[in-house]
Amino acid sequence: MTSHTGEFSQAETRYTEVLRRQRDxxxxxxIYRDAYGADYPxxxxxxxxxxxTDLRRIADLVGLRPGQRLADIGCGRGGPGLWVAGELDVSLVGxxxxxxxxxxxxxxxAELGRARARFAVGSFTATGLPAASCDAVMSVDALWMVWDKPAAMTEVARVLTLGGRFVFTTWEPAYLDHRALLAEAGLDVLVREETPDWLSRQLAVYRGILAHRxxxxxxxxxxxxxxLIAEARETRPxxxxxxxxxxAARRRPAR
Structure with missing residues:
Protein backbone atom coordinates (compact mmCIF):
# COMPACT_ATOMS: atom_id res chain seq x y z
CA MET A 1 0.00 0.00 0.00
CA THR A 2 1.20 3.46 -0.83
CA SER A 3 1.32 6.59 1.28
CA HIS A 4 -0.51 9.72 0.14
CA THR A 5 0.50 12.07 2.94
CA GLY A 6 0.59 15.12 0.70
CA GLU A 7 -3.13 14.76 -0.03
CA PHE A 8 -4.30 14.81 3.58
CA SER A 9 -6.33 17.82 4.67
CA GLN A 10 -5.65 19.79 7.82
CA ALA A 11 -8.96 18.57 9.25
CA GLU A 12 -7.97 14.94 8.74
CA THR A 13 -4.63 15.39 10.49
CA ARG A 14 -5.96 17.65 13.25
CA TYR A 15 -6.06 14.79 15.76
CA THR A 16 -2.54 13.51 15.14
CA GLU A 17 -1.21 14.56 18.54
CA VAL A 18 -4.37 13.40 20.31
CA LEU A 19 -4.03 9.90 18.87
CA ARG A 20 -0.32 9.87 19.71
CA ARG A 21 -0.92 10.83 23.35
CA GLN A 22 -4.31 9.26 24.08
CA ARG A 23 -2.87 6.25 25.87
CA ASP A 24 -1.19 8.58 28.38
CA ILE A 31 -14.47 10.88 31.13
CA TYR A 32 -15.71 8.41 28.52
CA ARG A 33 -16.31 5.69 31.11
CA ASP A 34 -18.43 8.05 33.20
CA ALA A 35 -20.44 9.18 30.15
CA TYR A 36 -21.04 5.73 28.61
CA GLY A 37 -21.01 3.35 31.54
CA ALA A 38 -21.11 -0.33 30.58
CA ASP A 39 -21.60 0.60 26.90
CA TYR A 40 -18.05 2.00 26.73
CA PRO A 41 -15.72 -0.58 25.07
CA THR A 53 -23.91 -1.17 20.84
CA ASP A 54 -22.40 0.54 17.77
CA LEU A 55 -19.80 -2.20 17.31
CA ARG A 56 -22.39 -4.97 17.49
CA ARG A 57 -24.59 -3.12 14.99
CA ILE A 58 -21.66 -2.59 12.60
CA ALA A 59 -20.68 -6.26 12.86
CA ASP A 60 -24.24 -7.24 11.98
CA LEU A 61 -24.61 -4.81 9.08
CA VAL A 62 -21.33 -5.44 7.23
CA GLY A 63 -22.77 -8.82 6.32
CA LEU A 64 -19.50 -10.75 6.20
CA ARG A 65 -18.78 -14.47 6.32
CA PRO A 66 -15.67 -15.97 7.96
CA GLY A 67 -12.60 -15.55 5.80
CA GLN A 68 -13.82 -12.48 3.92
CA ARG A 69 -12.01 -9.12 3.97
CA LEU A 70 -12.97 -5.98 5.88
CA ALA A 71 -11.39 -2.53 5.54
CA ASP A 72 -11.52 0.04 8.32
CA ILE A 73 -10.93 3.52 6.88
CA GLY A 74 -9.92 6.11 9.44
CA CYS A 75 -9.01 3.20 11.70
CA GLY A 76 -7.10 5.28 14.24
CA ARG A 77 -5.38 3.04 16.76
CA GLY A 78 -7.19 -0.01 15.43
CA GLY A 79 -9.54 -1.00 18.24
CA PRO A 80 -12.98 -0.92 16.56
CA GLY A 81 -11.85 -2.64 13.37
CA LEU A 82 -10.02 -5.35 15.31
CA TRP A 83 -13.11 -5.91 17.46
CA VAL A 84 -15.42 -6.33 14.47
CA ALA A 85 -12.93 -8.49 12.55
CA GLY A 86 -12.44 -10.70 15.60
CA GLU A 87 -16.18 -11.15 16.11
CA LEU A 88 -16.71 -12.15 12.48
CA ASP A 89 -13.48 -14.12 11.90
CA VAL A 90 -12.51 -12.05 8.86
CA SER A 91 -9.27 -10.47 7.70
CA LEU A 92 -8.77 -6.75 8.29
CA VAL A 93 -6.91 -3.93 6.60
CA GLY A 94 -6.87 -0.62 8.45
CA ALA A 110 0.31 -8.30 17.17
CA GLU A 111 -0.44 -8.36 20.89
CA LEU A 112 -3.84 -9.89 20.14
CA GLY A 113 -2.30 -12.44 17.79
CA ARG A 114 -4.29 -11.24 14.78
CA ALA A 115 -2.19 -12.53 11.90
CA ARG A 116 -4.83 -11.56 9.35
CA ALA A 117 -4.78 -7.84 10.19
CA ARG A 118 -2.53 -5.19 8.68
CA PHE A 119 -2.46 -1.41 8.80
CA ALA A 120 -1.08 1.30 6.56
CA VAL A 121 -1.05 5.05 6.09
CA GLY A 122 -3.71 6.28 3.66
CA SER A 123 -6.79 8.46 3.49
CA PHE A 124 -10.48 8.26 2.70
CA THR A 125 -9.83 9.64 -0.78
CA ALA A 126 -6.64 7.64 -1.44
CA THR A 127 -6.66 4.38 0.50
CA GLY A 128 -3.97 2.65 -1.56
CA LEU A 129 -6.17 -0.46 -1.69
CA PRO A 130 -6.69 -2.36 -4.97
CA ALA A 131 -10.03 -2.06 -6.75
CA ALA A 132 -12.75 -4.50 -5.65
CA SER A 133 -10.45 -5.89 -2.95
CA CYS A 134 -12.76 -5.56 0.08
CA ASP A 135 -15.98 -7.42 0.86
CA ALA A 136 -17.00 -4.63 3.25
CA VAL A 137 -15.75 -1.28 4.50
CA MET A 138 -16.39 0.22 7.93
CA SER A 139 -15.54 3.57 9.44
CA VAL A 140 -16.16 5.01 12.88
CA ASP A 141 -16.49 8.78 13.39
CA ALA A 142 -13.90 9.64 10.71
CA LEU A 143 -15.79 10.66 7.56
CA TRP A 144 -16.91 13.99 9.03
CA MET A 145 -13.29 15.21 8.92
CA VAL A 146 -12.92 14.55 5.18
CA TRP A 147 -13.25 17.71 3.10
CA ASP A 148 -13.94 16.03 -0.27
CA LYS A 149 -16.75 13.66 0.66
CA PRO A 150 -17.79 12.85 -2.94
CA ALA A 151 -14.23 11.66 -3.60
CA ALA A 152 -14.32 9.62 -0.39
CA MET A 153 -17.54 7.87 -1.43
CA THR A 154 -16.11 7.17 -4.88
CA GLU A 155 -12.99 5.65 -3.31
CA VAL A 156 -15.06 3.42 -1.01
CA ALA A 157 -17.12 2.21 -3.98
CA ARG A 158 -13.92 1.52 -5.92
CA VAL A 159 -12.43 -0.78 -3.27
CA LEU A 160 -15.69 -2.66 -2.59
CA THR A 161 -16.71 -5.82 -4.38
CA LEU A 162 -20.11 -5.73 -6.11
CA GLY A 163 -22.74 -6.04 -3.41
CA GLY A 164 -20.19 -5.17 -0.72
CA ARG A 165 -21.33 -2.95 2.13
CA PHE A 166 -20.08 0.32 3.57
CA VAL A 167 -21.10 0.79 7.22
CA PHE A 168 -20.10 3.94 9.04
CA THR A 169 -20.91 6.40 11.79
CA THR A 170 -20.74 10.15 11.27
CA TRP A 171 -22.57 13.40 11.95
CA GLU A 172 -24.96 14.93 9.43
CA PRO A 173 -25.51 18.71 9.47
CA ALA A 174 -28.58 20.08 7.72
CA TYR A 175 -26.66 21.06 4.58
CA LEU A 176 -25.27 17.54 3.99
CA ASP A 177 -27.15 14.57 2.52
CA HIS A 178 -25.09 11.39 2.82
CA ARG A 179 -27.79 9.41 1.00
CA ALA A 180 -27.35 11.55 -2.13
CA LEU A 181 -23.54 11.38 -1.94
CA LEU A 182 -23.63 7.61 -1.64
CA ALA A 183 -26.10 7.25 -4.51
CA GLU A 184 -23.92 9.37 -6.77
CA ALA A 185 -21.00 7.03 -6.05
CA GLY A 186 -23.05 3.91 -6.83
CA LEU A 187 -23.97 2.96 -3.26
CA ASP A 188 -27.58 2.35 -2.19
CA VAL A 189 -28.52 3.11 1.42
CA LEU A 190 -29.92 0.15 3.34
CA VAL A 191 -29.98 1.61 6.87
CA ARG A 192 -29.88 5.18 8.15
CA GLU A 193 -30.46 5.60 11.88
CA GLU A 194 -29.39 7.73 14.81
CA THR A 195 -27.14 5.93 17.25
CA PRO A 196 -28.69 5.31 20.69
CA ASP A 197 -28.45 8.07 23.31
CA TRP A 198 -25.74 9.81 21.29
CA LEU A 199 -26.54 13.41 22.22
CA SER A 200 -26.64 13.18 26.01
CA ARG A 201 -23.50 11.04 26.07
CA GLN A 202 -21.49 13.23 23.73
CA LEU A 203 -22.44 16.35 25.66
CA ALA A 204 -21.38 14.59 28.88
CA VAL A 205 -17.97 13.88 27.33
CA TYR A 206 -17.57 17.53 26.36
CA ARG A 207 -18.53 18.69 29.84
CA GLY A 208 -15.93 16.34 31.26
CA ILE A 209 -13.23 17.61 28.90
CA LEU A 210 -13.91 21.23 29.83
CA ALA A 211 -14.05 20.41 33.53
CA HIS A 212 -10.69 18.59 33.42
CA ARG A 213 -8.71 20.85 31.11
CA LEU A 228 -10.00 18.32 22.56
CA ILE A 229 -10.94 21.52 24.38
CA ALA A 230 -11.55 23.37 21.10
CA GLU A 231 -13.83 20.57 19.87
CA ALA A 232 -15.77 20.58 23.12
CA ARG A 233 -16.30 24.33 22.96
CA GLU A 234 -17.03 24.63 19.25
CA THR A 235 -19.24 21.59 18.77
CA ARG A 236 -21.64 21.81 21.71
CA PRO A 237 -23.81 24.63 20.29
CA ALA A 248 -25.15 1.12 5.85
CA ALA A 249 -25.00 1.16 2.05
CA ARG A 250 -24.41 -1.48 -0.60
CA ARG A 251 -22.42 -1.14 -3.82
CA ARG A 252 -24.72 -1.66 -6.78
CA PRO A 253 -23.62 -3.25 -10.06
CA ALA A 254 -22.62 -0.82 -12.79
CA ARG A 255 -25.53 0.08 -15.07
Whole structure:
Protein backbone atom coordinates (compact mmCIF):
# COMPACT_ATOMS: atom_id res chain seq x y z
CA MET A 1 0.00 0.00 0.00
CA THR A 2 1.20 3.46 -0.83
CA SER A 3 1.32 6.59 1.28
CA HIS A 4 -0.51 9.72 0.14
CA THR A 5 0.50 12.07 2.94
CA GLY A 6 0.59 15.12 0.70
CA GLU A 7 -3.13 14.76 -0.03
CA PHE A 8 -4.30 14.81 3.58
CA SER A 9 -6.33 17.82 4.67
CA GLN A 10 -5.65 19.79 7.82
CA ALA A 11 -8.96 18.57 9.25
CA GLU A 12 -7.97 14.94 8.74
CA THR A 13 -4.63 15.39 10.49
CA ARG A 14 -5.96 17.65 13.25
CA TYR A 15 -6.06 14.79 15.76
CA THR A 16 -2.54 13.51 15.14
CA GLU A 17 -1.21 14.56 18.54
CA VAL A 18 -4.37 13.40 20.31
CA LEU A 19 -4.03 9.90 18.87
CA ARG A 20 -0.32 9.87 19.71
CA ARG A 21 -0.92 10.83 23.35
CA GLN A 22 -4.31 9.26 24.08
CA ARG A 23 -2.87 6.25 25.87
CA ASP A 24 -1.19 8.58 28.38
CA UNK A 25 -4.45 9.98 29.74
CA UNK A 26 -6.31 8.12 32.46
CA UNK A 27 -8.49 11.22 32.81
CA UNK A 28 -9.77 10.98 29.23
CA UNK A 29 -10.63 7.30 29.68
CA UNK A 30 -12.47 8.13 32.88
CA ILE A 31 -14.47 10.88 31.13
CA TYR A 32 -15.71 8.41 28.52
CA ARG A 33 -16.31 5.69 31.11
CA ASP A 34 -18.43 8.05 33.20
CA ALA A 35 -20.44 9.18 30.15
CA TYR A 36 -21.04 5.73 28.61
CA GLY A 37 -21.01 3.35 31.54
CA ALA A 38 -21.11 -0.33 30.58
CA ASP A 39 -21.60 0.60 26.90
CA TYR A 40 -18.05 2.00 26.73
CA PRO A 41 -15.72 -0.58 25.07
CA UNK A 42 -12.76 0.31 27.26
CA UNK A 43 -10.81 -2.84 26.40
CA UNK A 44 -10.20 -1.56 22.84
CA UNK A 45 -9.30 1.96 24.09
CA UNK A 46 -11.10 3.73 21.22
CA UNK A 47 -10.89 7.39 20.32
CA UNK A 48 -14.27 8.92 19.59
CA UNK A 49 -17.82 8.09 20.55
CA UNK A 50 -18.13 4.43 19.55
CA UNK A 51 -20.01 2.12 21.92
CA UNK A 52 -20.45 -1.61 22.34
CA THR A 53 -23.91 -1.17 20.84
CA ASP A 54 -22.40 0.54 17.77
CA LEU A 55 -19.80 -2.20 17.31
CA ARG A 56 -22.39 -4.97 17.49
CA ARG A 57 -24.59 -3.12 14.99
CA ILE A 58 -21.66 -2.59 12.60
CA ALA A 59 -20.68 -6.26 12.86
CA ASP A 60 -24.24 -7.24 11.98
CA LEU A 61 -24.61 -4.81 9.08
CA VAL A 62 -21.33 -5.44 7.23
CA GLY A 63 -22.77 -8.82 6.32
CA LEU A 64 -19.50 -10.75 6.20
CA ARG A 65 -18.78 -14.47 6.32
CA PRO A 66 -15.67 -15.97 7.96
CA GLY A 67 -12.60 -15.55 5.80
CA GLN A 68 -13.82 -12.48 3.92
CA ARG A 69 -12.01 -9.12 3.97
CA LEU A 70 -12.97 -5.98 5.88
CA ALA A 71 -11.39 -2.53 5.54
CA ASP A 72 -11.52 0.04 8.32
CA ILE A 73 -10.93 3.52 6.88
CA GLY A 74 -9.92 6.11 9.44
CA CYS A 75 -9.01 3.20 11.70
CA GLY A 76 -7.10 5.28 14.24
CA ARG A 77 -5.38 3.04 16.76
CA GLY A 78 -7.19 -0.01 15.43
CA GLY A 79 -9.54 -1.00 18.24
CA PRO A 80 -12.98 -0.92 16.56
CA GLY A 81 -11.85 -2.64 13.37
CA LEU A 82 -10.02 -5.35 15.31
CA TRP A 83 -13.11 -5.91 17.46
CA VAL A 84 -15.42 -6.33 14.47
CA ALA A 85 -12.93 -8.49 12.55
CA GLY A 86 -12.44 -10.70 15.60
CA GLU A 87 -16.18 -11.15 16.11
CA LEU A 88 -16.71 -12.15 12.48
CA ASP A 89 -13.48 -14.12 11.90
CA VAL A 90 -12.51 -12.05 8.86
CA SER A 91 -9.27 -10.47 7.70
CA LEU A 92 -8.77 -6.75 8.29
CA VAL A 93 -6.91 -3.93 6.60
CA GLY A 94 -6.87 -0.62 8.45
CA UNK A 95 -6.07 2.74 6.87
CA UNK A 96 -5.45 6.04 8.64
CA UNK A 97 -3.75 9.35 7.90
CA UNK A 98 -1.87 9.36 11.23
CA UNK A 99 1.29 7.27 11.00
CA UNK A 100 1.66 6.98 14.79
CA UNK A 101 -1.89 5.62 15.08
CA UNK A 102 -1.20 3.08 12.32
CA UNK A 103 1.94 1.91 14.11
CA UNK A 104 0.06 1.51 17.38
CA UNK A 105 -2.74 -0.37 15.62
CA UNK A 106 -0.18 -2.83 14.23
CA UNK A 107 1.28 -3.30 17.72
CA UNK A 108 -2.19 -3.90 19.17
CA UNK A 109 -2.93 -6.44 16.45
CA ALA A 110 0.31 -8.30 17.17
CA GLU A 111 -0.44 -8.36 20.89
CA LEU A 112 -3.84 -9.89 20.14
CA GLY A 113 -2.30 -12.44 17.79
CA ARG A 114 -4.29 -11.24 14.78
CA ALA A 115 -2.19 -12.53 11.90
CA ARG A 116 -4.83 -11.56 9.35
CA ALA A 117 -4.78 -7.84 10.19
CA ARG A 118 -2.53 -5.19 8.68
CA PHE A 119 -2.46 -1.41 8.80
CA ALA A 120 -1.08 1.30 6.56
CA VAL A 121 -1.05 5.05 6.09
CA GLY A 122 -3.71 6.28 3.66
CA SER A 123 -6.79 8.46 3.49
CA PHE A 124 -10.48 8.26 2.70
CA THR A 125 -9.83 9.64 -0.78
CA ALA A 126 -6.64 7.64 -1.44
CA THR A 127 -6.66 4.38 0.50
CA GLY A 128 -3.97 2.65 -1.56
CA LEU A 129 -6.17 -0.46 -1.69
CA PRO A 130 -6.69 -2.36 -4.97
CA ALA A 131 -10.03 -2.06 -6.75
CA ALA A 132 -12.75 -4.50 -5.65
CA SER A 133 -10.45 -5.89 -2.95
CA CYS A 134 -12.76 -5.56 0.08
CA ASP A 135 -15.98 -7.42 0.86
CA ALA A 136 -17.00 -4.63 3.25
CA VAL A 137 -15.75 -1.28 4.50
CA MET A 138 -16.39 0.22 7.93
CA SER A 139 -15.54 3.57 9.44
CA VAL A 140 -16.16 5.01 12.88
CA ASP A 141 -16.49 8.78 13.39
CA ALA A 142 -13.90 9.64 10.71
CA LEU A 143 -15.79 10.66 7.56
CA TRP A 144 -16.91 13.99 9.03
CA MET A 145 -13.29 15.21 8.92
CA VAL A 146 -12.92 14.55 5.18
CA TRP A 147 -13.25 17.71 3.10
CA ASP A 148 -13.94 16.03 -0.27
CA LYS A 149 -16.75 13.66 0.66
CA PRO A 150 -17.79 12.85 -2.94
CA ALA A 151 -14.23 11.66 -3.60
CA ALA A 152 -14.32 9.62 -0.39
CA MET A 153 -17.54 7.87 -1.43
CA THR A 154 -16.11 7.17 -4.88
CA GLU A 155 -12.99 5.65 -3.31
CA VAL A 156 -15.06 3.42 -1.01
CA ALA A 157 -17.12 2.21 -3.98
CA ARG A 158 -13.92 1.52 -5.92
CA VAL A 159 -12.43 -0.78 -3.27
CA LEU A 160 -15.69 -2.66 -2.59
CA THR A 161 -16.71 -5.82 -4.38
CA LEU A 162 -20.11 -5.73 -6.11
CA GLY A 163 -22.74 -6.04 -3.41
CA GLY A 164 -20.19 -5.17 -0.72
CA ARG A 165 -21.33 -2.95 2.13
CA PHE A 166 -20.08 0.32 3.57
CA VAL A 167 -21.10 0.79 7.22
CA PHE A 168 -20.10 3.94 9.04
CA THR A 169 -20.91 6.40 11.79
CA THR A 170 -20.74 10.15 11.27
CA TRP A 171 -22.57 13.40 11.95
CA GLU A 172 -24.96 14.93 9.43
CA PRO A 173 -25.51 18.71 9.47
CA ALA A 174 -28.58 20.08 7.72
CA TYR A 175 -26.66 21.06 4.58
CA LEU A 176 -25.27 17.54 3.99
CA ASP A 177 -27.15 14.57 2.52
CA HIS A 178 -25.09 11.39 2.82
CA ARG A 179 -27.79 9.41 1.00
CA ALA A 180 -27.35 11.55 -2.13
CA LEU A 181 -23.54 11.38 -1.94
CA LEU A 182 -23.63 7.61 -1.64
CA ALA A 183 -26.10 7.25 -4.51
CA GLU A 184 -23.92 9.37 -6.77
CA ALA A 185 -21.00 7.03 -6.05
CA GLY A 186 -23.05 3.91 -6.83
CA LEU A 187 -23.97 2.96 -3.26
CA ASP A 188 -27.58 2.35 -2.19
CA VAL A 189 -28.52 3.11 1.42
CA LEU A 190 -29.92 0.15 3.34
CA VAL A 191 -29.98 1.61 6.87
CA ARG A 192 -29.88 5.18 8.15
CA GLU A 193 -30.46 5.60 11.88
CA GLU A 194 -29.39 7.73 14.81
CA THR A 195 -27.14 5.93 17.25
CA PRO A 196 -28.69 5.31 20.69
CA ASP A 197 -28.45 8.07 23.31
CA TRP A 198 -25.74 9.81 21.29
CA LEU A 199 -26.54 13.41 22.22
CA SER A 200 -26.64 13.18 26.01
CA ARG A 201 -23.50 11.04 26.07
CA GLN A 202 -21.49 13.23 23.73
CA LEU A 203 -22.44 16.35 25.66
CA ALA A 204 -21.38 14.59 28.88
CA VAL A 205 -17.97 13.88 27.33
CA TYR A 206 -17.57 17.53 26.36
CA ARG A 207 -18.53 18.69 29.84
CA GLY A 208 -15.93 16.34 31.26
CA ILE A 209 -13.23 17.61 28.90
CA LEU A 210 -13.91 21.23 29.83
CA ALA A 211 -14.05 20.41 33.53
CA HIS A 212 -10.69 18.59 33.42
CA ARG A 213 -8.71 20.85 31.11
CA UNK A 214 -5.72 21.05 33.42
CA UNK A 215 -5.45 17.29 33.99
CA UNK A 216 -5.73 16.58 30.25
CA UNK A 217 -2.95 19.06 29.48
CA UNK A 218 -0.72 17.51 32.15
CA UNK A 219 -1.28 13.97 30.88
CA UNK A 220 -1.45 14.51 27.09
CA UNK A 221 0.46 17.75 26.58
CA UNK A 222 -0.86 21.19 25.68
CA UNK A 223 -1.24 20.53 21.96
CA UNK A 224 -3.43 17.43 22.26
CA UNK A 225 -5.48 18.89 25.09
CA UNK A 226 -6.08 22.11 23.13
CA UNK A 227 -7.58 20.12 20.24
CA LEU A 228 -10.00 18.32 22.56
CA ILE A 229 -10.94 21.52 24.38
CA ALA A 230 -11.55 23.37 21.10
CA GLU A 231 -13.83 20.57 19.87
CA ALA A 232 -15.77 20.58 23.12
CA ARG A 233 -16.30 24.33 22.96
CA GLU A 234 -17.03 24.63 19.25
CA THR A 235 -19.24 21.59 18.77
CA ARG A 236 -21.64 21.81 21.71
CA PRO A 237 -23.81 24.63 20.29
CA UNK A 238 -24.43 22.90 16.94
CA UNK A 239 -24.65 19.32 18.17
CA UNK A 240 -28.43 19.15 18.74
CA UNK A 241 -29.04 19.91 15.05
CA UNK A 242 -26.26 17.60 13.80
CA UNK A 243 -27.31 14.02 14.51
CA UNK A 244 -24.82 11.20 14.85
CA UNK A 245 -25.88 8.56 12.34
CA UNK A 246 -25.09 4.97 11.56
CA UNK A 247 -25.47 4.34 7.83
CA ALA A 248 -25.15 1.12 5.85
CA ALA A 249 -25.00 1.16 2.05
CA ARG A 250 -24.41 -1.48 -0.60
CA ARG A 251 -22.42 -1.14 -3.82
CA ARG A 252 -24.72 -1.66 -6.78
CA PRO A 253 -23.62 -3.25 -10.06
CA ALA A 254 -22.62 -0.82 -12.79
CA ARG A 255 -25.53 0.08 -15.07
Missing amino acids: SATLRR EEIDPFGFVTR VDVVAAAVAEAAERS RQLAEEMGQTAAAV VLPSTPRLLI
